[in-house]
Amino acid sequence: QHHVDLSDSRQGRTESVDLGNGNDLRVEISDALSEKERVKFTIRTVTSLVPRFARPEFSVIRTHEEFAWLADRLAENVEYAGCVIPPVPPTPDFSSSREKLARLGEGESSMSKEEYDKMKSELEAEYLATFKKTVAMHEVFLRRIAEHPKLREDDIFKVFLEFDKDLSVRSKNKREMVQGFLKTGWKTVDDAILSTQKEKDEFFEAQKRFITVFYGHLRSALSEADRMNRHYKATADTYIRVSACASACTKFERDDGLAEFLSSFAEFCERYRKLEGRTASDSDLKLADTLHYYVSDCNSAKDLLYRRARALADFESANKELEKARAKGKAVQKAEADQEAAFNTFNTISEAARAELISFKQRWVAYLHKNLTELAELQIKHSRGQVQLLTQTLERLRQG
Amino acid sequence: MEKSSDNSEDDIFAETNETVDVEDVDLNSSGAGVSTPAATAAPAPAAEKLEPSAPPAAASAPPAAASAPAAPPASNSSSGGPSKLELPASLAFEYLLTVRVTNPEKIGDGMGAYVAYKVSFSTTIPAFGRPEGSVRRRFSDFLGLYEKLHEKYLRDGFVIPPKPEKSVVGATKIKMSKDSVDEDHFVERRRAQLERFLVRCSDHPVLRMDPDFREFLEHDGDLPKSSGTRALSGAGVMRVFSSIGSSVQRMTYKMDETDQWFEDKNQEVHQLEEHLRRLHSSIEALVNHRREYGCMAEQFAGSANMISSVEENTNLSFAFTKLAETEERVGRLQIEQADSDYYGLAELLHDHLAMLESVRASLYERVRAYKTWKDAEMALTKKREEKVRNELGGKADKAAACEAATRELEGQVERGQEAFDKISATVRSELERYDLRRGYELKTAIVASLEHQLRQQQCVLEAWEAYLPEAKRILAA
Numbered sequence: 001q002h003h004v005d006l007s008d009s010r011q012g013r014t015e016s017v018d019l020g021n022g023n024d025l026r027v028e029i030s031d032a033l034s035e036k037e038r039v040k041f042t043i044r045t046v047t048s049l050v051p052r053f054a055r056p057e058f059s060v061i062r063t064h065e066e067f068a069w070l071a072d073r074l075a076e077n078v079e080y081a082g083c084v085i086p087p088v089p090p091t092p093d094f095s096s097s098r099e100k101l102a103r104l105g106e107g108e109s110s111m112s113k114e115e116y117d118k119m120k121s122e123l124e125a126e127y128l129a130t131f132k133k134t135v136a137m138h139e140v141f142l143r144r145i146a147e148h149p150k151l152r153e154d155d156i157f158k159v160f161l162e163f164d165k166d167l168s169v170r171s172k173n174k175r176e177m178v179q180g181f182l183k184t185g186w187k188t189v190d191d192a193i194l195s196t197q198k199e200k201d202e203f204f205e206a207q208k209r210f211i212t213v214f215y216g217h218l219r220s221a222l223s224e225a226d227r228m229n230r231h232y233k234a235t236a237d238t239y240i241r242v243s244a245c246a247s248a249c250t251k252f253e254r255d256d257g258l259a260e261f262l263s264s265f266a267e268f269c270e271r272y273r274k275l276e277g278r279t280a281s282d283s284d285l286k287l288a289d290t291l292h293y294y295v296s297d298c299n300s301a302k303d304l305l306y307r308r309a310r311a312l313a314d315f316e317s318a319n320k321e322l323e324k325a326r327a328k329g330k331a332v333q334k335a336e337a338d339q340e341a342a343f344n345t346f347n348t349i350s351e352a353a354r355a356e357l358i359s360f361k362q363r364w365v366a367y368l369h370k371n372l373t374e375l376a377e378l379q380i381k382h383s384r385g386q387v388q389l390l391t392q393t394l395e396r397l398r399q400g
Numbered sequence: 401m402e403k404s405s406d407n408s409e410d411d412i413f414a415e416t417n418e419t420v421d422v423e424d425v426d427l428n429s430s431g432a433g434v435s436t437p438a439a440t441a442a443p444a445p446a447a448e449k450l451e452p453s454a455p456p457a458a459a460s461a462p463p464a465a466a467s468a469p470a471a472p473p474a475s476n477s478s479s480g481g482p483s484k485l486e487l488p489a490s491l492a493f494e495y496l497l498t499v500r501v502t503n504p505e506k507i508g509d510g511m512g513a514y515v516a517y518k519v520s521f522s523t524t525i526p527a528f529g530r531p532e533g534s535v536r537r538r539f540s541d542f543l544g545l546y547e548k549l550h551e552k553y554l555r556d557g558f559v560i561p562p563k564p565e566k567s568v569v570g571a572t573k574i575k576m577s578k579d580s581v582d583e584d585h586f587v588e589r590r591r592a593q594l595e596r597f598l599v600r601c602s603d604h605p606v607l608r609m610d611p612d613f614r615e616f617l618e619h620d621g622d623l624p625k626s627s628g629t630r631a632l633s634g635a636g637v638m639r640v641f642s643s644i645g646s647s648v649q650r651m652t653y654k655m656d657e658t659d660q661w662f663e664d665k666n667q668e669v670h671q672l673e674e675h676l677r678r679l680h681s682s683i684e685a686l687v688n689h690r691r692e693y694g695c696m697a698e699q700f701a702g703s704a705n706m707i708s709s710v711e712e713n714t715n716l717s718f719a720f721t722k723l724a725e726t727e728e729r730v731g732r733l734q735i736e737q738a739d740s741d742y743y744g745l746a747e748l749l750h751d752h753l754a755m756l757e758s759v760r761a762s763l764y765e766r767v768r769a770y771k772t773w774k775d776a777e778m779a780l781t782k783k784r785e786e787k788v789r790n791e792l793g794g795k796a797d798k799a800a801a802c803e804a805a806t807r808e809l810e811g812q813v814e815r816g817q818e819a820f821d822k823i824s825a826t827v828r829s830e831l832e833r834y835d836l837r838r839g840y841e842l843k844t845a846i847v848a849s850l851e852h853q854l855r856q857q858q859c860v861l862e863a864w865e866a867y868l869p870e871a872k873r874i875l876a877a
Contacts, residue, residue, distance in 0.1 A: 206712075214710045221703035228696035228727075235689040241682035249675045252668065258839040265846055365716055369874035372719060376868040383861035390854040397847055398485065 082352025086144040087296035089137035115244035232280035239273030279382040286375035311346040318342035501595035557827035561600035562754030680749035691738035697731030722870040773816030780809040
């Protein structure tokens with residue numbers, strides 16, 4: 001079980017940029033508890049919208065499944081067809097940390113106690129970082145809903161925030177899983193629609209083109225950023241071994257000068273790896289995580305384009321039905337009504353989508369600005385630290 | 401003339417060479433006989449390769465420590481020349497001898513093709529014909545030199561620098577960066593090994609004066625094809641058998657060690673080997689991870705560029721281009737550092753593990769000398785007993801024969817003890833010298849690695865500092 005104190009980590013968390021719905025509904029994850037198989041988030045809401053909510057301040061405990069449930073409910077609501085639905089946060093996954101810990105346990109006999117302890121505390125730090133990240137992602141998800149003019153009014157969202165008993169959300173049973181697969185099946189059909197549909201509107205044409213190509217590049221950039229950071233972290237961690245070996249050598253060296261030299265070197269390795277480790281994890285946070293989120297969000301934007309495309313397809317087929325009806329002279333009124341309804345649906349979605357996609361872009365420009373700037377600042381800070389440590393160490397080693 | 405067969409039982413005083421008397425060179429000195437504390441400097445090799453794109457990276461950050469272990473960390477082209485680590489006084493010489501191995505060049509085509517290296521030297525040693533010069537040598541020439549030195553000097557307890565490896569590639573698992581050619585890497589590894597071998601010989605008080613060594617450096621034109629390196633030559637086969645024999649002997653003969661220094665030393669060597677091995681493997685892991693990191697960073701840069709090309713927002717697009725540039729630069733710097741640490745640290749440690757084999761061989765030669773001496777003692781005792789038996793049994797002429805044999809054996813015992821004492825002294829001073837040397841080489845290599853890292857890290861810092869304004873500009877109008 002892991003209880004995480006989040007009060008001090010507010011600064012480091014991925015925060016969505018508030019584009020201005022004021023502070024009348026503030027949502028945060030104030031606590032999180034990691035139990036064997038699941039994480040329990042404590043969500044605290046502070047609001048001035050009192051008639052709508054029962055109290056100005058309240059908390060509930062939710063699991064990841066309940067977040068996923070909320071995301072699904074929002075996504076399937078046709079009212080929000082013209083919105084970019086905030087992407088569901090990734091499932092909390094500690095498997096890689098657990099694996100590494102297991103591997104460390106296996107190798108315990110082949111390394112010194114010092115080395116083992118250091119690697120263990122490094123892994124624990126990693127675990128904690130993963131934990132904080134998942135909390136941040138879940139919080140961002142809720143915040144975006146709270147900031148979205150339409151979604152924040154949603155009743156299910158209200159229930160999610162307020163209802164202080166278990167939502168009894170069971171994970172998808174077989175039937176729902178199959179439905180999920182079918183939905184993905186539709187997606188590929190949607191892909192085809194998206195690419196072949198004739199688009200008169202230049203704005204949406206450009207959006208389609210952009211998102212599909214862009215998405216692909218984003219995903220490869222993301223996977224490379226991840227690999228890059230993994231190796232960087234591995235490099236940093238290997239310094240623990242080097243440090244331990246250098247330390248071990250000092251124990252039997254007859255030459256005092258050399259022993260001291262090696263001991264200084266061992267100490268250097270230990271301090272240096274902390275810096276490199278931090279650089280790696282900051283790169284992970286500011287670069288890779290940003291890209292992860294960008295990918296999820298682009299996915300949501302894509303979903304929006306699909307929905308609009310489907311509505312357009314529906315409208316076009318309603319048109320054809322109307323023509324047929326007029327040609328046959330039968331049930332023309334109904335056909336006209338259907339066509340008008342389809343047109344309205346399409347139009348509503350299209351207009352909403354236009355606004356959503358523009359604000360999506362604005363949001364991302366701002367978010368990238370923030371994170372890339374912070375990335376550069378942190379890299380500079382750590383680099384300076386490394387340069388300083390190297391300079392100091394060299395002085396010391398040369399003297400001895 | 402030297403004896404070429406390995407007969408340890410007779411004539412322990414076989415002259416190893418004509419021109420150098422071992423006593424003249426002060427092996428136990430701690431500064432005696434040294435007028436200038438000059439280090440024998442073999443500066444960093446200019447990175448001249450077969451292909452310009454070969455690793456390690458070229459002139460900007462030469463792998464200073466990859467070259468002569470005695471080289472002070474200052475590399476020719478480094479900015480802000482770092483202060484040199486002081487060479488322990490007892491390792492320095494009155495006369496300088498610098499050697500370098502450069503310009504690997506492929507000669508010929510097809511089956512008969514080989515690589516020739518330029519071997520150059522510069523010296524103030526009077527025995528050399530001229531103060532500097534260069535020749536072309538191939539790998540088998542180096543092996544031949546090693547065999548000769550090994551044969552001449554090992555039995556007196558000298559620690560011979562490790563033999564250049566025949567198969568360099570399969571020795572350790574190296575993952576190369578995507579754009580480096582395996583062949584270039586192999587050649588560079590070999591070149592560096594050959595250079596370290598020659599430098600270590602040139603830094604050895606006895607080996608540097610050896611005429612075969614001198615001929616290797618000075619003789620213009622090809623050396624006689626060294627027969628010892630061909631697999632099926634008579635001498636080669638003999639050598640294989642004798643070396644097998646000695647390793648078996650090593651295991652079975654237990655020496656009665658009275659000298660505590662040697663008792664401790666044996667333990668130490670064992671421990672040292674274990675620790676060096678671990679250190680070596682951890683450094684290799686470090687180098688590999690760093691290299692992977694660098695390669696991935698370069699790949700990421702490619703993707704970032706793709707993103708930039710699609711991005712419509714000009715500022716954002718530009719920011720991604722700049723990010724790509726930065727990560728590519730950082731990636732390149734990391735790869736350079738990995739390479740430098742590989743040649744400078746990992747290979748050095750690998751060398752020292754091989755050196756420990758030589759150390760063991762020397763220690764074993766001492767044990768052999770002991771055995772010879774003690775065997776002679778036993779034979780003497782038996783002979784004396786035999787003589788007494790003959791005398792008591794009234795066999796006067798047999799007794800007389802025994803008397804003669806006894807005299808002979810007494811001489812052998814005396815010589816045996818002298819030889820043992822002499823080799824003990826040699827081995828001891830060699831090992832002390834080697835310890836100092838190892839310490840010096842390790843310190844120099846670590847300092848060089850850190851200096852290289854410092855330079856790289858300063859470049860990384862500059863790269864990110866250049867990027868920051870670009871990131872900030874994303875929100876500019």
